[in-house]
Amino acid sequence: MRVHTGEKPYTCDQCGKSFTQSANLNRHMNSHTGEKPYKCSHCDKRFSRSGDLKTHERIHTGEKPYMCSHCDKRFSNSSQLKKHERIHMREKPYTCDQCGKSFTRSLSLKDHMNIHTGEKPYKCSQCDKRFILSSQLKTHERIHTGEKPYTCDQCGKNFARKGHLTEHIRVHTGEKLYTCDQCGKSFTQSSRLNEHMNIHSGEKLYACDQCGKTFLRASDLKKHLTVHTKEKPYSCYLCGKSFSRCSNLKVHQKIHTGVREFMCFVCEKTFISANCLKQHERIHTGEKPYKCLHCEKRFSVSSSLKTHERIHTGEKPYHCTACGKCFKHSSTLHRHTKNYHKSIEENK
Known part of the structure; x- marks a missing residue:
């Protein structure tokens, strides 16, 4: 009857929280004592409440009893289902008091607040790099693990980021969303358009740390570096x-x-x-x-x-190894070596 009347006669003397049943109060007391009497039979992890143990065990069993009535997606606990359903209801109860942006989950709001504060609480255990958002850390960690969870169903190629897969799929569809406003050329990826724009601006952002030569594209610099490594x-x-x-x-x-x-x-x-x-x-x-x-x-x-x-x-990148003379063209160097240094050898 207390469920209907709202009566809660059992009160915790530690924090003042009240309960309808004495058994609920007893379970609650474990949160203060630190006692964890409920042990998982699969991994030895312990819990203060039997309900928490039951939810945890679904990780091992794969059981997902809570189903979304909108899309049939299933979840292991009711709180996950509740958060998911906000996507369909377009409900965003958590609002940022700095910029007014709203979120479906409190954790998403918490992560978002780091953008305003500049705080980077998520640290990579492999390289100590820090991130504002937990999702950024998760994506970054794939660099170390090599995980590529996003697979193209056309060719089987795998990607670490969903955005990279989305852009890759345009290779198969032929869709080119990014168009140059200077010459009208279109590209499947925004990064390709950005690199292309350097052709019009003449800006060469990528410099070789070996010889100082600059390039329009990062890919061109990468190719150039093999000149120095001879690889x-x-x-x-x-x-x-x-x-x-x-x-x-x-x-x-x-x-x-x-x-x-x-x-x-x-x-x-x-x-x-x-x-x-x-x-x-x-x-x-x-x-x-x-x-x-x-x-x-x-x-x-x-x-x-x-x-x-x-x-x-005035650049003369082609050097004669015999006399040190420099030339603008490889063909000129070739003629010089063949004619001038060949005659020196013959006159010896």
């Missing part, structure tokens, strides 16, 4: 030639196989790589997307622009 981990199993990039090896191997799968629809000429075809097609279209920042001259391939810019910068 060539990709070897052709047919002739033994090694390459610093896997893509270069794949193109090279087509020399052996004779496969030229990329065809120009204008003149039907075939090529061993998509990049070679793309460069060739500019002969027909007249497209010259690479513009010199110094003199307005334009080029159909980036390598031609790079070579041209040395006229303005």
